[in-house]
Amino acid sequence: MNLAGMRTYRADDVVDAVVVGTGAGGAPLLARLAAAGLRVVALEAGPNFTPERFAFDETLADEIYWTDERLSGGATPEAFGANNSGTGVGGSTLHWGAFVPRADTRDLRLHTETGEGVDWPLTYEDLLPFYERVERFLGVSGAPSYPWDAGRRYPLPPVPRNGPAEIMARACEARGIRWADAPAAVVSQDFQSEDGPRRNACINCGFCHQGCRTGAKASMDVTYLPYAVARGAEIRAEAFVHGLERAADGRVTGVVYRQDGEDRRQRCGAVFLCAGAVETPRLLLNLGLANSSGQIGRNYMGHVATQVWGTFDNEVRMNRGYPSSLITEDFIRAGADFAGGYLIQSLGVVPVTFGNAVARGRGLWGKPLLDYLDRYNRLAGIGINGETLPCDANVLTLADETDAHGMRKAHISFGYGTNEDRLNAHATKVMRGLWEEAGAEDIWVLERVAHTLGTCRMGRDGSSAVVDPHGRSFDIDNLWICDGSTFPSSLAANPALTIMALSLRSAEAFLAGRA
Amino acid sequence: MSEPEVLFCLHFLGGSARSWEPLARALAGTPLTCVPVDLPGFGDAAGTPGYSVAAMADHVAESIRARAPARFGIAGHSMGAKVALALARRAEDGEAGLTGLTDLILVSGSPPSPEPIPEDRRAEMLAWIDADPETRRREAQAFVRANVGDRLDPETEERAVADVLRAAPAAWKAWLEAGANEDWCRRVGVLRTPALILAGSEDADLGPDAQQALTAPHLAHHRLVTVDGVGHLLPLERPAALADGLRAHFDDRPRRPVEAAPTVAPDYAALIASERVNGRLRQALAERAAPDDPAYRPAALDPVELAILRAALARVMPVPHLDLAARLDRRLASGAGDGWRFSALPPDADAYRAALRTLDAAARAAQGRPFTTLDAPRQDALLTLCQRGDLTVPDALGGRLDADRMRFWFEDLRADAVRLWLGHPAALARIGFSGIGAGGDRPGEIADGLPGFHAVGLDAPEPWEPQTLQTEAGR
Numbered sequence: 006m007n008l009a010g011m012r013t014y015r016a017d018d019v020v021d022a023v024v025v026g027t028g029a030g031g032a033p034l035l036a037r038l039a040a041a042g043l044r045v046v047a048l049e050a051g052p053n054f055t056p057e058r059f060a061f062d063e064t065l066a067d068e069i070y071w072t073d074e075r076l077s078g079g080a081t082p083e084a085f086g087a088n089n090s091g092t093g094v095g096g097s098t099l100h101w102g103a104f105v106p107r108a109d110t111r112d113l114r115l116h117t118e119t120g121e122g123v124d125w126p127l128t129y130e131d132l133l134p135f136y137e138r139v140e141r142f143l144g145v146s147g148a149p150s151y152p153w154d155a156g157r158r159y160p161l162p163p164v165p166r167n168g169p170a171e172i173m174a175r176a177c178e179a180r181g182i183r184w185a186d187a188p189a190a191v192v193s194q195d196f197q198s199e200d201g202p203r204r205n206a207c208i209n210c211g212f213c214h215q216g217c218r219t220g221a222k223a224s225m226d227v228t229y230l231p232y233a234v235a236r237g238a239e240i241r242a243e244a245f246v247h248g249l250e251r252a253a254d255g256r257v258t259g260v261v262y263r264q265d266g267e268d269r270r271q272r273c274g275a276v277f278l279c280a281g282a283v284e285t286p287r288l289l290l291n292l293g294l295a296n297s298s299g300q301i302g303r304n305y306m307g308h309v310a311t312q313v314w315g316t317f318d319n320e321v322r323m324n325r326g327y328p329s330s331l332i333t334e335d336f337i338r339a340g341a342d343f344a345g346g347y348l349i350q351s352l353g354v355v356p357v358t359f360g361n362a363v364a365r366g367r368g369l370w371g372k373p374l375l376d377y378l379d380r381y382n383r384l385a386g387i388g389i390n391g392e393t394l395p396c397d398a399n400v401l402t403l404a405d406e407t408d409a410h411g412m413r414k415a416h417i418s419f420g421y422g423t424n425e426d427r428l429n430a431h432a433t434k435v436m437r438g439l440w441e442e443a444g445a446e447d448i449w450v451l452e453r454v455a456h457t458l459g460t461c462r463m464g465r466d467g468s469s470a471v472v473d474p475h476g477r478s479f480d481i482d483n484l485w486i487c488d489g490s491t492f493p494s495s496l497a498a499n500p501a502l503t504i505m506a507l508s509l510r511s512a513e514a515f516l517a518g519r520a
Numbered sequence: 521m522s523e524p525e526v527l528f529c530l531h532f533l534g535g536s537a538r539s540w541e542p543l544a545r546a547l548a549g550t551p552l553t554c555v556p557v558d559l560p561g562f563g564d565a566a567g568t569p570g571y572s573v574a575a576m577a578d579h580v581a582e583s584i585r586a587r588a589p590a591r592f593g594i595a596g597h598s599m600g601a602k603v604a605l606a607l608a609r610r611a612e613d614g615e616a617g618l619t620g621l622t623d624l625i626l627v628s629g630s631p632p633s634p635e636p637i638p639e640d641r642r643a644e645m646l647a648w649i650d651a652d653p654e655t656r657r658r659e660a661q662a663f664v665r666a667n668v669g670d671r672l673d674p675e676t677e678e679r680a681v682a683d684v685l686r687a688a689p690a691a692w693k694a695w696l697e698a699g700a701n702e703d704w705c706r707r708v709g710v711l712r713t714p715a716l717i718l719a720g721s722e723d724a725d726l727g728p729d730a731q732q733a734l735t736a737p738h739l740a741h742h743r744l745v746t747v748d749g750v751g752h753l754l755p756l757e758r759p760a761a762l763a764d765g766l767r768a769h770f771d772d773r774p775r776r777p778v779e780a781a782p783t784v785a786p787d788y789a790a791l792i793a794s795e796r797v798n799g800r801l802r803q804a805l806a807e808r809a810a811p812d813d814p815a816y817r818p819a820a821l822d823p824v825e826l827a828i829l830r831a832a833l834a835r836v837m838p839v840p841h842l843d844l845a846a847r848l849d850r851r852l853a854s855g856a857g858d859g860w861r862f863s864a865l866p867p868d869a870d871a872y873r874a875a876l877r878t879l880d881a882a883a884r885a886a887q888g889r890p891f892t893t894l895d896a897p898r899q900d901a902l903l904t905l906c907q908r909g910d911l912t913v914p915d916a917l918g919g920r921l922d923a924d925r926m927r928f929w930f931e932d933l934r935a936d937a938v939r940l941w942l943g944h945p946a947a948l949a950r951i952g953f954s955g956i957g958a959g960g961d962r963p964g965e966i967a968d969g970l971p972g973f974h975a976v977g978l979d980a981p982e983p984w985e986p987q988t989l990q991t992e993a994g995r
Contacts, residue, residue, distance in 0.1 A: 007965060055965045060800040061958055064943045071859055078863035086859025167976040202965065208972025210958035218959055220966040227966070319978040320988060324955040326976030356942045356953055364934035368907060370836040371900070374938065381951040382988040404863075416863055 006094055006226040008053060012237045016271055020044040022515070023260045023273040025246045025288075028096020029504040030488030031279030032225035032233065033139065037512035039236035046239045046271055047230075048262050050280075051092030053242035054099065054226070059216030063357035066215035068092075069099045073414075075283060076404050080420030083307045083454040087214070087358070090281065090457065094242050095226035097281065098501065100214050103190040103222050104329045105145055105502040106348055107136050107154075109337045112392065112496045121344035121424060122394040122494045126465045126474040135506035140188075143223035143505075144196040144204070147188035153334040164193045164207050167326025169351040169385035172317065174331055176443040187332040187350060190223035190502070201231035211324040211353060244269075247410050249276065249292060249484075256483050263410060275483040275515070277476075279508070282490035283401065286460040287415045290403050295480045300471050302401040302460050305417055306495040309391035309425050310455035312352060312362070313436035314384060315445025321385045323353030336389075336435065337497050343427035345392025347497050349436065352386035359384070366451040387439060389432045390455065393495040394424050401460050419454065456500055461490035475514035476507065487511045523770050524593040524622045528584060529556040530576075530600025532628075532753065533695050534663065534684035536563025539597070542676070542759035547766070552593075557583050559600065561691020563683065571694035573702050577606040585617040593623035595766075597755055598726065599695055601629025605708045605738060612711055623773070624715040624739070625766060628726045628752045631734035632704035633824055636725055642696050649689045660684040667752040669722040676756055705824055708738050709817040715742040716769040718762065720750035733880075733890035737827035740815035741774040780841040781811040781946075788949035788986055796957035796971060796984065805945045805956075812843035819853035820869040821876070828876040831892045835899050837937040839947075844940050848872075851936075862928040865921075874920035875929040879906070881917040906930035954985040 014020050021043040024031045031047060038045045054069065071090035077083055091097030110129040115122040139145075140160060147159030163186030166174065170186075177184040191213070196204045204220035204227055213222055220227045234240060241264065248261030250270060259272045278285045286302045289295050331351040338346050354362070360378060363369050369377055398420060403413035421429065433450055440448050464470025467479030472491055478484040487508045489500050496503065529540040537556035544554040558565035559576050570579060580603060584592065596604030604624055611621035648659040664680045665671065672680065717735055719728040728746040736742055745765055750757050784792070791797065792805055818826040829845040837844055852869040865871040882902055883891035891899065905911040909927035921929060941947045948956065959970035975982065 056967070057965060058800070060798050060804070061956055062801045062804060062943075064939070065800065065804055067856070067858075072857055073859065074857050074867075075860045076863035077860045082862055084858075084860055086857075090859060165976050168978045171978050205966065205968060205970075208958065208970050209974075209976045210970070210972045211955055212958070218962075218967045219970060219972075320981055321978060322954060322976075322981060322985070324953065325973040355955055356948065356951060357939050360938035360942045361935050364938040365931050368931075368934070370903070370907075370934050370937075371838060374836075374934075375838065378938075378942070378947075378951055381953065406867075418863075 006053065006055065006230055008234065008240060011234050011239055013239050014044060014046055014271070016269060018044070019272045019274060020046050021273070022275045022277060023048060023271050024277045024279055025260065026096055026279035026281065026284070026488065027094050027225055027230060027240060028091065028098050028279065028281065028488070029225065029501045030281070030508050031096065031277065032229035033505045033508035034277060034487055034512035035238050036229040036233040036236070037509055038515065039233045039238035041516050044237070045233070046241065046273070047233070048244040048246050048260065048271070049094050049096070049240060049242050050245045051094065051242065053094040054216070056216065056218050056220060059212070059218045061210060061212050061215065061218070063215055063355055066100065069216055073408055076414060076416040078416060079399065079418035081454055083417065083419050085283070085457070089455060090283065094230065094240055095224045098224040099216050099226065101224070101501055102213055102329060102499070104350060104499050105140070105188045105190045106332065106334065106498040108132065108496045108498045108503050109334070111338065112345060112494070112498070115345055115494055119344035125493050126463055131510070132503070132506050135509045136502065138509060139502060139505045142199065143190045143228055144192040145188055145190050146193040148185040152183040152185050153337070159188060161193045161196070163187070164189050164191055164327040164330055165209060166330050167209070167323065167353055168319065168321035169323050169353045169387070170331035172321070172385050172443045173351040173387055173439065176439040177333055179442050180439060182333055182335050184331055184333045187330050189327055189330070191327055192221050192223070198228055199232055200235035202227055207327060209326045211326060211328060211355060213328055214355070214358070245410060246288065247412055249294065255481055257481060275485065277485045277487050277511070279488045281488050282457040282460045283415050283417065285486055285488055285490045286401050287403070287412070289461070291412045295471060295478045295484055297480050298468055298471055300462055300469065303397070304395035304459040304462055305399045305401045305419055306393040306395060306459040306492065307419055307454035308393055308456045308495055309347065309421065309429050309432070310388060310453045311429055311433055312386050312388035312451040312453055313433065313440050313448060314386040314451060315440040315443070315448040316380050316383050317385055317443070317445055318383070320382055322382050323385050324355050326353065328353045336432065339431055341427070341431050343424045343431065344394065345424070345428065345497060347389040347391030347428060347432050349387055349389050349432070352388050354386065356381060362451050362453070366453065367449055387436050388453070389436070390497060390499050391425070391428045391432060392497050394422060395459060395462070395494055396422050456489065458489045458492045458495050458500060461486050462493045463491040464493060476511040477514070485511055485515065523551060524591045525589045526553045526555045526587065527593040527595050527625070528580065529554050530559060530580060530594065530596040530603050531556070531562065532598035532600060533692065534562070534687055535597065535680070536683045536686065538563060538679060538683060539755055543755050543762055546759045546763035550767070552766070555583070555587065559603065561688040561694070563686065566686055566688045571691045571699060573602055573606050573699055573704060576603045577610070580607060581610070581618060588617070589620055591620045591622050593625060594621065595625035595627065596629060597627040598630050598752065599699065601626040602632065602699070602704065605632055605711070606704055608711050608713050609708050612713065621713055623769070624711070624713050625718070625769070626715060626735060627718045627754050627762065628720055628723055629717070629731065629735050630700060630726065631730065632708040632738055633734050634703055635700040636730065637696070637700060638725070646693055646696055649692045656685060657681070664753070668757050669720060669749045669751040670757070672756055680753070680756055705822045710740055710815045710823050711738055712740055712815045714773040714775070715739040716765060717742055717744040718754055718765055719744065719746050720752060720754055720757070721746050721748045722751045726752060729889050729893045732893050733827070734824060737823040743769065743774045781809060782839060782841050782944060784809060784945045785949045788945065791957055791984070791986060792945060794957070795960045798959060798961050801956060808944050809946070812846050816843060816846040818846070818849040820849050821852070821873060825873055825876045827892050828880050829872070831899065832876070832879065832903065832933065833937055835896065835903055836934055837941050839941060842941070842944065844937055847940050848936055864925050865928050871929055871932070875926060878911070878913055878921045878926060881913045882911055885913055885917050903930065949986065952986045952988045957984060
């Protein structure tokens with residue numbers, strides 16, 4: 006993004022806040038704090054890209070993924086990198102899918118409802134105004150009336166239904182399942198970002214996950230970050246944070262980062278860690294901070310994200326159009342033998358991502374692999390995003406190996422429990438049924454885990470949680486965490502919209518605390 | 521390429537310059553002159569010190585410089601072949617006096633990697649070389665006889681035995697204890713010099729399989745010829761066959777193939793060239809479409825491991841004219857990973873090396889042959905075991921990764937292969953992928969007026985979109 010003319014601060018200026026990470030967690034609060042007149046500096050580990058780089062190619066997009074190595078273990082090892090972790094000014098929103106369902110009311114009090122999982126220390130009503138603010142600001146496109154929430158209105162009409170969406174709609178109709186055009190943080194009409202660029206209506210190129218060339222997708226670099234810079238925030242790219250300076254009372258006084266090969270520091274009144282549910286706990290564990298609860302790294306969660314694929318008689322050409330343009334939330338509560346639920350989305354995937362899934366998940370190789378890839382233009386998929394309960398066995402720890410900065414790498418152990426297995430079995434049956442209904446041949450199931458959540462859970466009690474319901478550390482009162490790591494449970498919804506809503510909520514709490 | 525003026529000939533362990541006399545006679549009347557060299561510790565050089573591979577190579581380099589031929593070949597037999605390969609690396613690196621090297625003739629060669637001599641045989645050979653004269657004579661004869669297919673004629677055998685007895689025992693032992701074990705695999709790397717590799721069908725340790733697995737990976741342009749009925753001492757056993765082999769080689773050297781790369785269908789090439797495709801992508805596609813260097817010198821793997829990887833990838837992703845193994849090695853060497861690895865596996869490059877060695881050890885355990893020499897069904901059978909998590913290797917054979925780890929590695933291999941393939945324009949053309957045409961170059965941060973796709977629903981391709989393959993598989 007364009008950072009020319011940006012206000013800058015000196016290292017010995019005591020800025021009001023340093024924000025570590027410029028993705029869905031960091032950008033909204035950076036914008037809000039800057040708008041409130043605070044002196045704020047964001048430190049981003051990755052480079053500052055401009056959309057001119059984005060070249061409609063998966064391999065060239067490697068540069069926007071977080072490719073510092075993580076060790077993945079457990080019964081269901083999760084893929085990182087392109088699967089869920091980004092780098093660059095804008096963070097993972099440079100490559101995110103921009104699929105923005107809201108959390109379901111019931112998911113926030115899952116324990117009360119089912120005795121499983123945990124309740125969030127806040128309610129849907131607490132989040133609702135922030136959801137609406139974010140949706141308006143980003144220009145979310147969606148169905149004019151949302152079947153599962155009568156009052157909900159999206160600012161923009163939906164993006165067009167692509168091939169897989171048409172197939173899924175047909176199948177849902179036949180099976181009596183409600184469906185809707187998906188809520189997408191992609192503008193279906195030209196849209197002027199407030200104090201940001203004019204964003205062109207989506208051209209249906211299908212490369213959301215490789216960086217959006219037209220500004221249609223609401224990545225932070227075309228939405229909250231230009232707004233923040235316009236209001237006096239400074240963003241420093243290629244600044245990798247690896248230390249926190251503290252006063253005798255334990256409060257944070259500065260942030261230490263590596264930039265251009267040297268260690269630098271920025272003095273500050275508060276720090277917001279917004280580096281995601283792997284890097285945030287990794288930093289704190291490496292520093293041995295804010296962990297009197299012993300909860301940092303615990304309850305790591307990825308979503309159950311199983312997909313079902315099939316071959317159709319139609320020319321689907323699934324690379325065209327917004328990739329997940331249809332949704333059903335009918336299974337957020339399936340009335341089955343598991344707590345929580347899942348949403349289903351239609352899927353179009355570009356070739357390398359698809360080939361990777363086929364080679365790993367279907368296990369094809371040799372001529373059968375080449376033959377199957379030849380069907381590319383006739384394939385379509387559907388997939389879920391499903392609840393994962395917090396669990397003791399799923400944990401992020403530090404590996405013995407260190408990275409280029411001398412920091413120990415993250416080791417993530419993740420596996421499904423009984424609840425996830427039951428949910429997965431149910432969802433797989435439903436999706437198979439839909440694809441059979443739609444006339445698919447050669448149906449197969451791709452087991453997949455998505456997103457990075459948990460590890461610094463929020464709660465009401467500092468003995469069992471890392472941060473309070475506003476994201477503030479129980480141990481260090483000027484240290485805040487604002488990203489997927491604070492999620493006490495995974496929710497069925499894709500997380501980014503909720504992360505942004507929580508980010509604005511944290512900003513309001515921070516501002517209120519100063520008033 | 522014209523013929524070399526001279527062929528420097530390097531003998532086997534226990535041989536000497538005399539070992540090449542039968543070949544010289546067989547080549548009489550041809551323009552090629554044999555210049556046999558006694559290696560340090562052998563023949564007339566029995567008193568010369570310096571038994572390491574490097575020292576022997578220095579010794580030969582002096583002989584070459586002394587003669588200063590404009591163009592020359594090197595023939596190396598067994599031990600001499602390892603010296604020849606070391607010299608060839610120096611020649612290709614431009615060392616003064618060696619740059620006229622035109623050909624390598626490797627006869628039952630000891631490979632750059634440590635030579636696979638069974639320990640009991642090594643111990644036996646070390647034991648008798650210092651024994652009493654009668655034992656030495658008896659064992660020397662047994663040594664010569666053990667290394668041939670059919671018995672040599674008495675006169676040839678007598679001279680061979682005499683050469684063994686002439687050798688400095690220290691040189692003999694130095695080769696068995698050190699020289700043969702020296703690891704030159706990475707140092708030799710991959711050579712461009714055209715090479716003829718000859719193997720005897722009856723050679724116990726350095727026959728065709730060993731040559732295929734351990735020598736051929738170092739030679740980008742080679743032909744491997746097996747001589748039936750011959751053991752380890754081809755220059756003594758069948759000098760006429762060796763001479764024929766040389767003539768055939770010089771008549772038709774193994775050459776760099778015509779720049780080979782997968783072809784991109786013309787319609788798709790036209791799409792790439794059109795303004796629908798942006799310049800950065802067009803350039804990247806051109807780079808990916810460029811032919812691979814047949815003499816690619818691996819950086820993460822060694823050449824032997826690269827050959828195993830090529831063989832495995834030929835099964836996993838059977839696309840001709842594309843050296844996915846070299847491309848994968850380059851990525852491994854760059855350290856640019858995909859952001860994660862299975863925690864059960866070591867870092868990517870180490871995992872690949874260990875897994876490829878394990879796969880090869882499994883081939884040797886199951887089939888008694890290196891992986892690269894197995895036919896496709898047998899290679900597939902081993903890879904299927906990898907996939908199932910059932911590939912086990914006896915520790916004695918160098919099993920490095922257990923069955924679970926081999927399963928993880930094989931998953932990574934499949935993913936790495938498909939990623940490299942689907943980045944190639946020939947692959948995108950083959951599957952009829954239209955996405956590259958969604959937008960070309962536009963000035964400014966945010967692109968205005970890109971074409972994208974207008975109709976995105978079913979059965980509504982735009983006229984410019986590439987055809988979907990109408991093959992059976994494409995259905």
